[in-house]
Amino acid sequence: MSRKLSISLVIAVLAAFMGFAAWKVLLAPGDQPPDGFARGNGRIEADLIDVSSRLPGRVKAITVREGDLVALGEVLAVMDTAELEAQRMRSLAAIASAEAAVAVAKAGVSQAEAKLALAESEVARTEKLNQKGVVSQETLDIKRTEAQLSKAGLTAANAGVEAQKRAVDAEKAALKQIQAQIADSTLHAPAVGRVLYRLAQPGEVVGIGGKVLTLVSLEDVYMEFFLPAAAAARLQLGDEARIVVDVMPDTSIPATVSFVAPQAQFTPKQVETLEERESLMFRVRVRVPPELVQKQINRVKTGVRGVAWVRLASQNGLPDWPEGLTPPLMKELPDPAGGGGEN
Numbered sequence: 001m002s003r004k005l006s007i008s009l010v011i012a013v014l015a016a017f018m019g020f021a022a023w024k025v026l027l028a029p030g031d032q033p034p035d036g037f038a039r040g041n042g043r044i045e046a047d048l049i050d051v052s053s054r055l056p057g058r059v060k061a062i063t064v065r066e067g068d069l070v071a072l073g074e075v076l077a078v079m080d081t082a083e084l085e086a087q088r089m090r091s092l093a094a095i096a097s098a099e100a101a102v103a104v105a106k107a108g109v110s111q112a113e114a115k116l117a118l119a120e121s122e123v124a125r126t127e128k129l130n131q132k133g134v135v136s137q138e139t140l141d142i143k144r145t146e147a148q149l150s151k152a153g154l155t156a157a158n159a160g161v162e163a164q165k166r167a168v169d170a171e172k173a174a175l176k177q178i179q180a181q182i183a184d185s186t187l188h189a190p191a192v193g194r195v196l197y198r199l200a201q202p203g204e205v206v207g208i209g210g211k212v213l214t215l216v217s218l219e220d221v222y223m224e225f226f227l228p229a230a231a232a233a234r235l236q237l238g239d240e241a242r243i244v245v246d247v248m249p250d251t252s253i254p255a256t257v258s259f260v261a262p263q264a265q266f267t268p269k270q271v272e273t274l275e276e277r278e279s280l281m282f283r284v285r286v287r288v289p290p291e292l293v294q295k296q297i298n299r300v301k302t303g304v305r306g307v308a309w310v311r312l313a314s315q316n317g318l319p320d321w322p323e324g325l326t327p328p329l330m331k332e333l334p335d336p337a338g339g340g341g342e343n
Contacts, residue, residue, distance in 0.1 A: 036312055036319035040225025040284065043305045044245065047220060049191060051213040053079055054184045058205050059212060066198055069297065070189040070215065077200075077212050079185035084178055091175040098171050102164040109161055112154035119147035191217040192297075216302055222258065222287045223308045226265060232282035234312040235260050241286035242321065245306035254292065257310060259285035286310070 033039050053059075058080040064070060126143045129135040193215040200212045223243055227235070241255040261283040286308050293300055311318045 038227050038231040039307050039309045042223040042225035042308055044302050046302045047217045049215045049217050050211045051187050053206050053210045056207045059200050059202050061202055064195050066195050068195045072192050074189045076189055077187040081182050081185045084182045088178045091178055095171040098168040105161040105164045109157040112157040116150040116154050119150040123147045191219045193217045221293050222285050224285045225308045226281040227284050229280040242309040245304045255286040255288050258287040
């Protein structure tokens with residue numbers, strides 16, 4: 001029995017030693033990473049989106065709570081639209097009135113056309129009578145003037161029709177504006193995400209741009225960290241990366257380099273010596289694949305701290321990932337117990 005116990009104890013000690021050695025090689029913050037690799041400390045991040053009201057008004061309803069997962073386009077909140085609905089009804093009445101005015105103006109055109117036709121007929125008849133000496137030249141001039149006035153009246157009537165049509169267009173544009181405001185009063189999720197804060201409650205009045213909710217967008221989950229200039233220069237966009245979070249030290253998450261800062265973030269006042277040049281740091285962002293985020297969306301938490309690993313290109317190409325940084329299949333990622341908080 002004591003022999004078996006001794007063997008088990010030796011195995012446990014060896015396992016602990018190997019685990020400590022792996023931790024020292026891969027994760028220990030004070031040690032240098034293996035050749036061909038670089039790393040930096042960071043935390044899982046995602047963009048915050050403020051869901052705001054475009055117009056001032058009263059919050060009628062909020063359909064989600066803090067922590068809820070929301071889909072793209074999902075209704076999050078509804079503003080009170082009683083006043084806008086009244087404006088819409090008034091606009092519809094104004095359109096009907098303007099269309100009736102168009103009908104009246106068109107009737108005026110028909111009347112002006114008939115009056116012009118009569119005046120032209122009288123001019124033609126008066127000219128014949130004037131040629132026979134039955135009517136005077138003055139009478140003919142009067143008839144011709146009346147015909148010209150009738151023609152001008154027809155032009156004015158046609159212009160009146162166009163003016164009334166433009167009035168209808170203006171009222172319809174006003175209706176579209178009101179309808180757009182009513183549509184904007186329903187606040188939709190601009191991205192897949194999780195509700196971080198409820199900043200207003202039903203019944204509260206918010207101003208223009210008043211914030212109602214804050215979402216954590218889960219369409220772009222990433223980690224940012226800093227690398228020295230020598231390492232950043234050997235990175236390219238699209239390079240593979242790995243993320244090891246503190247709450248899952250035995251699991252590496254695949255990622256991709258999506259951003260390398262074009263200029264140094266920490267720059268001494270005078271860069272003269274080699275040591276000073278080495279202190280230049282560049283901000284790097286590695287992005288978790290969206291398909292992985294979608295498959296593990298109920299487990300994704302922002303604010304979780306960890307380490308991001310990248311491979312550095314050389315004349316021999318990219319080194320192979322060591323065993324400790326070979327990621328499991330997406331479906332095999334474990335569910336961390338007590339995974340970190342949100343930012």
